[in-house]
Amino acid sequence: MTVILFALPAFFILIALELFWDWKKRTGHYRVNDAVTSLSAGVLSRVVAIGHQLIPFTAYVIAYEYIALFELSNAWWVWVVAFVAYDFFYYWNHRMGHEMSILWAAHVVHHSSEDYNLTTALRQTSGALFSWVFYLPLAVVGFSPEMIITVGALNLVYQFWVHTQHIDKLGWMEKVFVTPSNHRVHHAQNRVYIDKNYGGVFILWDRLFGTFIPELSNEKPVFGIRGALKSFNPLMANIQVYSRLARDSYYTSRWIDKFKVWFGRTGWRPADVAERFPEEKLPLNVFEKYDPKLSDSVKKYCVFQHAVMLAITVFLLLNISVLGASQVLVLSATVIMCSIQIGTVLSGSKFALALEGPRLLVFPLMWFASGLGDVAIVFGALSAVSLTLLVYVIRKGYIRRTYTAADRRSNTSQITTEL
Ligand SMILES: [Zn+2]
Ligand SMILES: [Zn+2]
Structure with a gap:
């Protein structure tokens, strides 16, 4: 958790750079609705993890203390072996996550984006409550729980950079490592690419177990899942x-x-x-991407709300050890409600936009009631700014639904805004 938290600034700098490049080259790899949903899903997964993040560590400690076969040291080569062994079990965890329905139900979140950019890497599930079982053999062999958690976090951090369309094939690296090219294949819904390239760091496992396929020059990846989500609500x-x-x-x-x-x-x-x-x-x-058309003012409002939510999340995660239970609950509820609200607004719900008013009035009261003090004043001020923006956005236009022939085919509601 700590490793990932400290990697976050680097993640956001790289996302900003990719966004700038996307804007400069007009590649269209980013859409506000999709990117915000990816980040919201990531935030949601971290906040939900507060409730269960001790379970894997506790399980590793019990296995390590009572049934470990060896007592492995902290030597550098043990770390290297742990890193490689973790990736082996990651391969099987990931593969089962695709091939068994109940596990796919959790992992599907990561694949629900129909874009592919660095924010997709952060689109993580909140439901993988038992994936730690796959790594239990490491504790049984004798790798320390701290080592397992750390190499697991490093494994996840590595996977961030491969979620981009701006890097082409990388020569010999394609044979050994998971790269942007061979991971693009993993996120594609083209028939030939389905259930391929499960590796986290090393693509060697896919080559070994027959699930590898390179990105083909005549088969451009179409990102997303066959049973499309058609929502920007991370809860959905x-x-x-x-x-x-x-x-x-x-x-x-x-x-x-x-x-x-x-x-x-x-x-x-x-x-x-x-x-x-x-x-x-x-x-x-x-295939058409799910893309309700919203006015720029609604999108900007959502981006601002998302930024406020990120600030609250960072505050929550950095201060988790000193906050009281009621404060953790109130801040978690704030983040969860905000991500659901914003996602529903981005999905084209005028009702959800109207509900923003009560949300922005009620949560500041809860922050003050939970004793957050000065922090409540800062977040409360942001809510006041948000309310002003909301009034501006609602007065600026209204949203109505129209249906095009293509929408009727794909059952996608097309939303236009009249100013
Ligand atoms: Zn996957
Ligand atoms: Zn991925």
């Missing part, structure tokens, strides 16, 4: 597949299928529910 990104699985499991008639819906191969559905609840998967040649 986290629950969408779970809710589909729960529905299928409830309505399917055979008891064995109720179990297989969750633990079977991703994509498999019992025939009865597949017929009753058909899921449309359009061919890629008519």
Whole structure:
């Protein structure tokens, strides 16, 4: 956690550089709605992790203390072995995350972006509560819990830079490491690329276990998932597949299928529910990104709210050890509500925009009531500024829905703003 927190400034500098390059070259790799959702999902995953982040460490400590086979030192070569071994287990964790329905339901968040840029790296799930089980063998062998947590964080930090379209193939590195090119393949929904390139740091595992494919010059990756999310609400990104699985499991008639819906191969559905609840998967040649058209003033408002939310999150994570339980709860609720609200506004909900008013009035009261003192004054002032902006945005125009032929095909609502 600490490693990732200290890597954050570098992440944001690199995102700013990529954004500048995108603007200069007009490559169109960034959209406000998609990028904000990616960052919101990342923030959400960190805040939700406050509630369960001690579980993996505790499990590693118990395994290390009571059943470790060896007592491995802190020598540099042990760190190197731990780093490589962690990536081996990451490969299998990641592969299972794609190939088993219940695990895909959690991992899908990372793949729900239809863009591919450095913010996509931060689009992380809040639901991978049991992925630590895959790394338990490291503690059983005798790697210390601190070492496992640290190499795990380094593994995650490495994966940040590969989420870009600005770096082409990298010669010999393609053979050994996960690179932007071979990870673009992993995020593509083209049939030939599906369930390929699971590696975290080393692509060697994919070559070894038959899941490697290079980025093909005649097959441009189309990013996203076949069953599109069609929402910028990070909560929806986290629950969408779970809710589909729960529905299928409830309505399917055979008891064995109720179990297989969750633990079977991703994509498999019992025939009865597949017929009753058909899921449309359009061919890629008519694929259109989900992109409700909002006015610039609404987008700018959302970006400002997102920046305030990031500031609150950084404050929360840096001060977690000195904050009281009620303060942690209030700040977590602030971040969660804000990310859901902004995501819903970006999805084109005028109602969600109207709900911003009550949100901006109620949360400052909760900050003061929880005893946040001066911090509450700073956040309260930001809420006052936000309210002013909200009034300006609402007065500037209203949102109405119109449907184009393409929208009716893809069931995507196109939203225009009249000024
Ligand atoms: Zn994946
Ligand atoms: Zn990725």
